[in-house]
Amino acid sequence: xxxxxxxxxxxxxxxxxxxxxxxxxxxxxxxxxxxxxxxxxxxxxxxxxxxxxxxxxxxxxxxxxxxxxxxxxxxxxxxxxxxxxxxxxxxxxxxxxxxxxxxxxxxxxxxxxxxxxxxxxxxxxxxxxxxxxxxxxxxxxxxxxxxxxxxxxxxxxxxxxxxxxxxxxxxxxxxxxxxxxxxxxxxxxxxxxxxxxxxxxxxxxxxxxxxxxxxxxxxxxxxxxxxxxxxxxxxxxxxxxxxxxxxxxxxxxxxxxxx
Numbered sequence: 001x002x003x004x005x006x007x008x009x010x011x012x013x014x015x016x017x018x019x020x021x022x023x024x025x026x027x028x029x030x031x032x033x034x035x036x037x038x039x040x041x042x043x044x045x046x047x048x049x050x051x052x053x054x055x056x057x058x059x060x061x062x063x064x065x066x067x068x069x070x071x072x073x074x075x076x077x078x079x080x081x082x083x084x085x086x087x088x089x090x091x092x093x094x095x096x097x098x099x100x101x102x103x104x105x106x107x108x109x110x111x112x113x114x115x116x117x118x119x120x121x122x123x124x125x126x127x128x129x130x131x132x133x134x135x136x137x138x139x140x141x142x143x144x145x146x147x148x149x150x151x152x153x154x155x156x157x158x159x160x161x162x163x164x165x166x167x168x169x170x171x172x173x174x175x176x177x178x179x180x181x182x183x184x185x186x187x188x189x190x191x192x193x194x195x196x197x198x199x200x201x202x203x204x205x206x207x208x209x210x211x212x213x214x215x216x217x218x219x220x221x222x223x224x225x226x227x228x229x230x231x232x233x234x235x236x237x238x239x240x241x242x243x244x245x246x247x248x249x250x251x252x253x254x255x256x257x258x259x
Contacts, residue, residue, distance in 0.1 A: 002030050002066055002092040004057040009088035009103055011056075011221075013079045015247055018218035018239075019048050020072040022211075027123050028068040030092075034060070034245070039123065046211050047234070047250040049128065055243035066092055068099050069121035078114045083107075128250070133228040133236070135162035135199040139182060140192060141225040141239065145216035147180050152209040154178050157254055161204040162229060167197055171209065192223035203229045205253040212237070215249045 006012060019039075026039040026048075034053040040046065054060040082088060082103045091100040098115040105111075147169050151158050155173035166183035187193040218239045219225070228236035234250040241247060 001061065001063050001094060002096075003059070003061045003089065004030075004035070004054075005059060005087060005089045006057055007087060009079065009082035009086045010084060011241070012052075012088060013082060014218075014221050015050060015052075015241075016072055016075055016079060018215075018221065018247060019050070020076055021214055021217070022046055023048055023072060025069065025071050025119060025121050027121050028070060029065070030062050030068060031065045032062050038128075041211075045208065045252050046214075047128075049248040049250070050246070052241070052245045053243050056241065056245050064094055066094065066096065067121075068092060068096070069119035070099065070116060071119060074116055078116055081112055081114065131228070131230060131233055131236075133233075134201045134203040134230040135167075135197065135228070137162065137167050137182075137198075137227045137229075138194070138196040138224055139227070140195075141216070141219040141222055143182075143195075144225050144227070145219045148209060148212045148216050151178055151180070152213050156209055157206050158209050158212065159204060159206045160227070160229060160235070161202075162197065162199050163202045164199065167227075194224075203231055205229055205231065205235065207235055207251055207253055211249075211251050215251075218247050218249075221247060 022041045023039040026037055029036045032054065034051060037050040039048050078101055083105050085106050087104040089102040096118055098117055101114045103112040151169060151171040154176060155171035159170045161168045166181055168179060168181040170179045171177065182195050184197045185195050215237050221241060222239040226238040234252050237249040239247045
């Protein structure tokens with residue numbers, strides 16, 4: 001038996017909105033430590049990894065490991081029925097063919113209940129190796145979103161370069177080129193506006209802007225985003241959620257003249 005209640009249905013709604021254009025069908029793996037999701041996009045360039053820890057729910061009960069195979073388009077349609085501040089309870093039996101979602105309004109005495117048919121999704125679980133990154137950059141998610149959006153008007157790809165001077169984002173295409181540089185700065189009054197750069201060695205890699213713009217759909221989940229870079233390994237883009245939960249995107253770098 002699985003029963004998990006979120007104080008805000010909006011959290012799951014925002015997570016699904018952030019990943020539904022990358023991944024169509026995926027398994028939510030539920031166990032006693034929480035809800036995990038891991039899936040690659042169709043082109044096998046990007047990987048999505050989400051963890052909603054059991055502490056993010058109250059109460060949380062999961063008697064045995066359950067895989068909920070869900071079409072994210074269907075889940076999006078049902079989650080649209082949730083009000084902004086609705087509570088969400090997710091329920092499933094031990095060998096479920098449906099998952100039950102219950103929305104409870106805090107303002108009016110209204111309870112909405114939906115069943116979503118589950119799918120049998122054969123999905124390999126990829127072991128993500130622990131990586132010591134050469135550079136970790138924390139910056140406001142709105143700033144990262146703006147950089148990706150502005151540079152995507154010029155080019156399909158962006159070079160991210162981290163040196164002791166700071167981090168630079170550079171793009172060039174048919175209409176011209178652009179460069180945006182950020183230096184470390186601490187905003188004491190508004191910590192979410194700070195830029196922190198932790199670097200052990202310089203690193204420069206090129207990535208597809210189409211994917212980065214897509215990842216930025218998660219900006220509403222967290223005021224800060226973390227970028228982790230190392231030569232020849234995928235970029236990690238992490239949005240921290242409540243109770244140590246997270247939504248992570250991994251993106252393979254472009255190699256040589258690949259466009």
